[in-house]
Amino acid sequence: xxxxxxxxxxxxxxxxxxxxxxxxxxxxxxxxxxxxxxxxxxxxxxxxxxxxxxxxxxxxxxxxxxxxxxxxxxxxxxxxxxxxxxxxxxxxxxxxxxxxxxxxxxxxxxxxxxxxxxxxxxxxxxxxxxxxxxxxxxxxxxxxxxxxxxxxxxxxxxxxx
Amino acid sequence: xxxxxxxxxxxxxxxxxxxxxxxxxxxxxxxxxxxxxxxxxxxxxxxxxxxxxxxxxxxxxxxxxxxxxxxxxxxxxxxxxxxxxxxxxxxxxxxxxxxxxxxxxxxxxxxxxxxxxxxxxxxxxxxxxxxxxxxxxxxxxxxxxxxxxxxxxxxxxxxxx
DNA sequence: TGTATTTAGTTGCAACTAACAACAAATTAA
DNA sequence: TTAATTTGTTGTTAGTTGCAACTAAATACA
Numbered sequence: 422x423x424x425x426x427x428x429x430x431x432x433x434x435x436x437x438x439x440x441x442x443x444x445x446x447x448x449x450x451x452x453x454x455x456x457x458x459x460x461x462x463x464x465x466x467x468x469x470x471x472x473x474x475x476x477x478x479x480x481x482x483x484x485x486x487x488x489x490x491x492x493x494x495x496x497x498x499x500x501x502x503x504x505x506x507x508x509x510x511x512x513x514x515x516x517x518x519x520x521x522x523x524x525x526x527x528x529x530x531x532x533x534x535x536x537x538x539x540x541x542x543x544x545x546x547x548x549x550x551x552x553x554x555x556x557x558x559x560x561x562x563x564x565x566x567x568x569x570x571x572x573x574x575x576x577x578x579x580x581x582x
Numbered sequence: 583x584x585x586x587x588x589x590x591x592x593x594x595x596x597x598x599x600x601x602x603x604x605x606x607x608x609x610x611x612x613x614x615x616x617x618x619x620x621x622x623x624x625x626x627x628x629x630x631x632x633x634x635x636x637x638x639x640x641x642x643x644x645x646x647x648x649x650x651x652x653x654x655x656x657x658x659x660x661x662x663x664x665x666x667x668x669x670x671x672x673x674x675x676x677x678x679x680x681x682x683x684x685x686x687x688x689x690x691x692x693x694x695x696x697x698x699x700x701x702x703x704x705x706x707x708x709x710x711x712x713x714x715x716x717x718x719x720x721x722x723x724x725x726x727x728x729x730x731x732x733x734x735x736x737x738x739x740x741x742x743x
Numbered sequence: 744t745g746t747a748t749t750t751a752g753t754t755g756c757a758a759c760t761a762a763c764a765a766c767a768a769a770t771t772a773a
Numbered sequence: 774t775t776a777a778t779t780t781g782t783t784g785t786t787a788g789t790t791g792c793a794a795c796t797a798a799a800t801a802c803a
Contacts, residue, residue, distance in 0.1 A: 766782080
């Protein structure tokens with residue numbers, strides 16, 4: 422194997438391991454997020470989508486989150502119960518509801534977001550702008566790759582045990 | 583705010599969003615892994631640790647995986663049931679078991695690993711070695727940061743709903 | 744040596760997540 | 774107007790994980 426290919430293979434392996442670890446440890450950071458604030462990870466994502474989009478139908482939220490509408494409905498339930506989101510009946514279509522983040526919800530979202538961004542900032546402060554850009558690109562590419570495969574997914578439910 | 587700081591803040595935000603997305607979509611890739619192969623994500627991690635370390639006590643595995651020993655025990659249960667791992671009684675300490683990956687387990691692990699590495703390789707093939715290295719470093723740094731916080735975690739169980 | 748303590752692992756239980764299916768209500772199509 | 778579709782909720786089920794209680798073995802110590 423030529424020198425270059427060997428290097429590429431090594432880098433790919435390193436990247437695989439690095440990403441693996443990252444994703445694994447993120448679970449635990451996320452558990453922190455849960456207990457330091459007032460929302461679970463899924464609830465936080467929902468809050469994020471709603472805050473970013475202004476107002477969403479349940480169906481839309483479910484699609485964005487790649488969750489079943491029933492699950493989304495219950496996630497919204499808990500956010501409503503905590504006062505972060507309100508369900509407003511749609512005037513034009515009375516089946517539908519407009520999910521909207523309350524001021525309290527916006528405040529929480531912004532607080533969490535600011536905290537997490539501050540941490541990232543600390544992390545990359547010492548890097549050159551070029552390196553930062555490149556890293557972000559790699560992470561985005563990883564996501565794109567994963568996303569694509571998610572679409573090709575067999576989609577079925579898991580096997581036994 | 584000076585130009586540089588603004589740039590840093592923007593990069594931090596971009597990184598935050600990129601990582602967020604990556605982690606989120608990884609869940610779904612992982613679900614794929616489950617249905618395409620024969621193991622859950624946690625089972626796969628366990629297999630990985632065991633394959634890398636040769637043989638482990640349950641306790642050690644639990645620590646590596648940051649899981650409770652009861653959970654680890656059950657993860658091992660399922661791997662044993664599927665024939666990927668064996669529990670061998672320790673001769674010196676009859677309380678203990680040596681968890682060992684079977685040939686079948688090694689084969690599965692290597693197959694999964696090879697697949698995933700091949701994907702990473704494809705992803706970074708067009709990047710310069712320097713950029714690759716930098717990206718890997720950033721991802722590792724992210725992990726280190728998260729890991730550190732995991733240690734400071736409050737560790738308690740969640741609130742209601 | 745014999746009792747107490749510690750350690751290794753398993754099992755019971757409860758909290759949580761999320762999907763599928765069945766449903767009610769409203770809307771749209773025929 | 775009736776049938777089909779769409780929107781969202783609720784019932785049920787499967788699965789993951791941690792804590793606590795337990796058994797059995799090993800070690801400490803008096």
